[in-house]
Amino acid sequence: MNHELKLYRERARAWLAEHAPRYSGQARHGLPFEDDLALARAWQAHKVQHGYGCITLPREFGGAGGSELEKVIFCEEEMRYDLPLVYFSISLNNPLPIFLRYAPDAWKQKLGPATVRGELIWCQLFSEPSAGSDLASLRLKAVPTEGGWLLSGQKVWTSWAQIADWGVVVARTDPSLPKHAGLTYFFLDMKSPGITVQPIHRLGEEKDLNEVFFDEVFVPDEQRLGEINGGFKVAVETLMIERYAVTDESGYGPTLENFVDLAGNARLNGRPALEDGEVRARIAEVFVERQGLRAIHRRALEAFARGQAPGPEGAIRKLLLGRTRQSLGAMAMDMLGANGAQLAPHGHAVTDFARAWLDPSLRIAGGTDELLLNTLAERVLGLPQDHRPDKGIPFNAAPK
């Protein structure tokens, strides 16, 4: 990695060491939701002021006009702190950049900078009860009306819809066309009349998910992003923007070192669990996987540095980390025996195996294991696409 980027990393590290403590760890303990959210907005604004917020977005909207690689580097360093970043996990990553790419200029000026500063939060209204992996089969309908469209139907799994000011949404504008061809993409005010947001209780403690109901919600036509019936292309582009998912190398779960510590202390039939062959094999496997992923990650960063998009490395990483986080969590609990069923008070998925195990969403959100395997098989290995009986058939005539 070149000298300039090394310097960038060092500067970012020093800056974080100075500024992050006031917004992370102890500073957040026991804060009510609203206060933590306020802290999150303050941190975002503070970063923007110092050129670390929305690193890849244009300066004109408050971004830092930097490179993809700088963003990855900063994120890696930022992740070392327990900062309130989740509320922006969707907002700044997908909806904002696609909005800035497609929206009319006046709208960009109006919403762009405020979103960058964290004053406005966006959500991404793609998934529906019968359209998750198969996104193009969504049904939320948009009917033309005077000056715009009326949206009716339902979205689900919408992260942070309850705090969102704006959203990007894909709707079906022509059900007589094949499923990919009849969709249109909009951005909309989440406070519009006719929108109802209802929380979804997750199996863990996370408070991110919602279902969103649309009852004849009016969206002006100037809030359309892309062509009428050309929305699927924009949706795919939205998902491609986050080209390389930055996670830590434990998939936001406890580290291998934590696991080894536990294995050294836990006992199995009166002997250290660390002596057990299965435990030892698992430690070696995870070590080797981590080592290989480090090399793959480095290769992706080098691709960024050369201005290229990284290959399928991101998919390998998400696939393996998601599974390992879940299986290592379960094995850690096994080693603890009956007491493994506790949730440590004030614990966090990054330090507590039970909590990490209890949130398997890394294997679902942003593409399930099966979809990632399909991506690798089709795009890298050149294998044929799955059989799709609804291909080319008008949406309203296709098998449901």
Add this chain to the structure above:
Amino acid sequence: MQADHAEDLASIREQARRLLQDQATPEHLKSLLNEPGSFDRVLWHHAVEQGWPSVAIPESAGGLGLGWSGLAVICEELGRLTGSLPLIGNTLAAHALIHAGSDEHQALIDSLTSGDAIATLALADPSESGLCGSSSAQVRNGRINGEKALAAFAAVADIALVQAGNERGNGLYLVRLDQPGVQRRLVEGFDNSRATALLQFIQAEVTPLGGAELLGEIGNLAALATAFEQIGGTQACLDMACDYARERRAFGQPIGGFQGIKHKLAEIYCLLEIARGCASDALDAWEQQQPTRRQLTSSARIAAIRAYNLAAQENLHVHGGMGVTWEAMPHHFYRRSRSLALELGSLAYWRERLLADLGLESATALVG
């Protein structure tokens, strides 16, 4: 790796690929599988002409000076076509001799790098799945007695690098195999093209080359180079399986359209990329003599065994009935994946080695 080497390495790779494609034809490879102790003399002759045994040897000792990366590139290409050549043994024997004092050994070093002599690595013991013990082969007063486990190229080698016990523990010895105290025994195996043989020593003369440190280095470098051979084999299995999956049809579509097949192949791809990542990091660590080189080598060895095992096994399966025929190629890789996984210590041994390197002592040490 220096930039000027990158070009040399690319051209060596190109050259190796072309030569192997011409020479390692399926018919030719099959003819080798039939006879225990088979050795591909024709391929060796061509490899020697191209200077492969001297690729990694420093120029000062008469080699091409491309380092371990040079050896890795050729091993990977060799692995792709299940070619079988004593490049690792020859290179490491020359390396050990240079280490032990090149002045005395220059003639032997020259014949190893020119391919006139062949070396075998006889590190493993019978009834021991790792590389640590030398319960059987023991050196006293400059003579060795005992046995070594099946070693690749021992059937045709002129010299052996042998791990044997001595008064102080274990050491690495040079044994000339043309002396009366050496017996080699060919046995029928599933991969006869490795030219393997059992070695038995009765009062054979030895030359000591080094102690535990050199032993460790030789074992590590052999494992690392083998990892590249395994990676080449894995890649070949994956390519072959994908090609077949795109062509072969069942139930009205290419079998590659079935997720049972597709996902299997994507899983192999992940293991392959992990192995590649581990091996290239380990290679850098050796080139730069980094302290992490041992643990990175263990990782590379483990990852390569896992990847090749699965790739070879599932490639055969993807080929269905074709996969179990003598005519089709998958069984060559199936055989080779296993022989490479058994030589130089098994997966379980390397797992314990890695954990020991990480400070998690061996299981037996913990019990004791």
